[in-house]
Each structure stands twice: as structure tokens, then as C-alpha cells.
């Protein structure tokens with residue numbers, strides 16, 4: 001029988017080094033309990049923990065691994081790039097290559113800027129919107145997660161779900177952050193009517209409070225309202241970009257924002273972020289304009305090469321497969337819930353999916369799945385990421401395990 005000796009030992013050492021033993025809070029298993037698995041390697045739809053246990057993976061590094069882990073084209077691109085140096089701090093061909101691929105898929109990004117994380121990208125987009133409009137306030141949605149810049153950590157989703165704001169965020173930093181419920185146009189309109197709002201920033205598909213699809217007309221309504229009130233519309237497509245369609249949620253729902261925030265998939269699993277949109281607005285960014293933003297690792301050749309290699313693999317057939325895989329898994333989970341008599345509700349957009357368990361049931365479900373060697377995100381509030389490497393057999397095995405897990409989790 002396998003034990004968790006090595007994972008447990010590494011986590012014990014990590015506990016003396018990192019807050020909570022981790023480098024990003026949700027990884028600590030805080031909301032499910034137990035000891036996190038320390039991952040040693042990954043391939044396709046699978047990861048292996050430090051004790052050699054093979055796990056079918058639905059974390060997918062929280063989104064980037066749309067092709068599955070260690071895709072040969074991505075690994076080869078990184079290897080070739082690395083042999084030419086890992087960072088120059090100067091313009092390079094890889095960043096031009098990746099930007100052209102992004103713009104081809106998302107022509108509304110008339111200009112863009114690469115940074116090193118989604119947090120940086122969202123923070124910079126807000127700064128830019130404020131400069132473009134001369135207004136301070138902006139609207140975000142309750143449960144919307146846009147990284148951890150101070151002003152954006154007000155009623156955030158993800159690991160901080162339910163927090164009014166993080167400790168350490170000053171009143172001043174949070175003062176101009178207005179919050180509306182997701183999918184509630186009237187609430188946004190009321191804020192736009194009563195405040196000078198620079199921008200409305202939204203995850204077009206909410207994916208950090210579990211997956212919550214936009215109601216019909218919601219995104220188009222935000223477009224119309226922001227235009228009417230002179231505010232910019234910012235889509236945070238860090239998760240949805242190149243995920244729910246090649247052109248992201250903007251393409252899937254046919255709504256074009258003024259600015260977009262990207263990350264995850266465009267870096268193929270290496271650290272990356274980007275923001276971009278209307279050329280007249282992006283022209284305000286330094287050195288062309290007065291909005292300062294810079295970064296030593298911006299346009300990093302390895303991240304750019306991994307991102308470009310990933311985007312090149314994402315054909316229309318890949319999206320058809322991902323859509324079919326997501327639908328297959330959702331239908332299977334719904335059927336499993338019926339069979340188990342469990343009050344489980346699923347929500348899905350493409351290959352992004354959440355199974356919402358009854359209150360208090362997620363930890364038991366999560367651990368039953370882990371026992372069946374299926375690694376779900378360790379929080380009810382995070383999306384499951386299906387990749388192009390998940391086979392039908394993988395999805396069916398997941399459904400079988402879920403049926404058993406739902407039967408043991410309280411209904």
C-alpha cells in the first residue's frame with residue numbers, strides 16, 4: 001500500500017519556509033483539510049505526486065495547461081528558446097510572434113503589452129482606464145477575482161471568497177472600488193449613474209466562485225451601459241482567453257470590450273500576463289504615453305515561446321473536442337448525481353466546469369475523488385479545467401468515481 005510519506009515530509013519542510021507551507025493559498029487544502037499532494041511531474045492529463053501516485057488532473061495549473069502537461073511542441077519550443085538565453089530585458093522575436101498570434105485571434109486587441117502575471121495585467125488595465133477617463137472609481141463584481149493588486153482585492157473570489165477585502169488593503173486603496181453582484185445589470189447601472197466610473201471590470205464567465213455563466217444579455221448590457229456612461233469595459237479573460245473559444249469570451253458571446261486582460265494559456269504554463277485593447281487607449285502606456293508600467297521579465301522569451309507553441313496547437317478541432325469533452329463530463333456528472341440521489345448542480349462553459357455540492361459536502365467529495373486518484377481543485381469555488389489530453393476513458397472514469405463520491409458525501 002502506498003503511503004504519503006514523501007509528500008508529508010516535503011510539506012513539513014515547506015511549513016517552516018512558506019506561509020501555510022505554500023506559495024499560493026488555495027494549494028494548502030485549507031477548505032478541504034488534509035495534506036496537499038506535492039507534485040513531482042506531469043504528462044498529458046496526469047500528474048504524479050512525490051510518492052509516485054498517478055492522479056488524473058483537473059487543476060491543469062489553474063488553467064494554462066489546455067493541451068495537457070508537457071505537450072511535446074511546448075517542451076521543444078521552451079528547450080530551443082532556453083538554449084538561446086532565458087531573458088534579455090530587450091525586445092525579442094518571440095514576443096512579436098506571440099503577439100501576432102493573439103491579435104489574429106482577438107483583433108480587438110489593437111495594441112497589447114506583455115507582463116508577467118494576470119495580477120499585473122489587471123492592475124495595469126485599471127491604471128490605464130483611470131488615466132484614459134480621468135476618473136478614479138471602477139466597478140468589479142462580488143466574487144470576481146482579478147489577481148491580488150490592492151484595489152482589486154475587494155470582495156474577491158478564488159481562495160479569498162467571502163472576504164470583504166484583504167487585511168493590509170488600505171481604506172484609500174479600496175475607496176474607489178465599487179462592487180456589484182455578478183449578472184445584475186441594474187446594480188451596475190445604479191453605480192454608473194451615481195459615480196464617475198473609469199471602468200467596469202468583469203470575468204465574462206465568472207470562474208473564481210465556481211463557474212457562473214453570464215446570463216443572456218448580461219455582457220451586451222455591460223457594453224451598452226459603459227458606453228452610455230463614458231466608462232471603459234474591461235474583460236478579464238485570464239481564464240477564458242483561448243479557453244472558451246480561440247477568441248475568448250469576447251468571441252463566444254460576441255461582445256467586444258475596450259480592454260482585455262490575459263494570462264495563463266498565452267504563456268503555455270510559464271509566468272505571463274498581457275493587457276490590450278483599443279489603440280487610442282493603449283497609446284497612453286509608456287513610453288508612448290504617460291501611464292507608467294514596466295517589468296524585467298516582460299516578454300520573457302521562454303514564456304513567449306511556450307505561449308506561441310500552445311496557441312499554434314489550438315485548432316478549431318481542438319475547441320470542438322474540448323467542448324465535447326466538457327459536455328460529456330457534465331452530462332456524466334449530472335447522471336451520477338441522479339443515480340446517487342445527490343443534490344449536485346453543475347455549471348459549464350466549454351471546458352470550464354464546476355460541480356456545486358450541497359453546503360458542507362465538498363471536502364468529503366474532494367477526498368473521495370482524491371482517493372480514487374482524481375485531483376480536483378481543492379476548493380468549491382474554483383473551476384475544473386478539462387484539457388485536450390483528457391480522453392473519453394478518463395472522463396468516464398471520473399464520472400464513475402464521482403458517482404461513488406457523491407454517494408458518500410452528504411446530500
Ligand code: HOZ
Nearest residue numbers: 024025026027062158208
Ligand atoms: N488564483 C488561482 C486560483 N483562481 C490559484 C493559483 C494557484 O494557486 O496556483
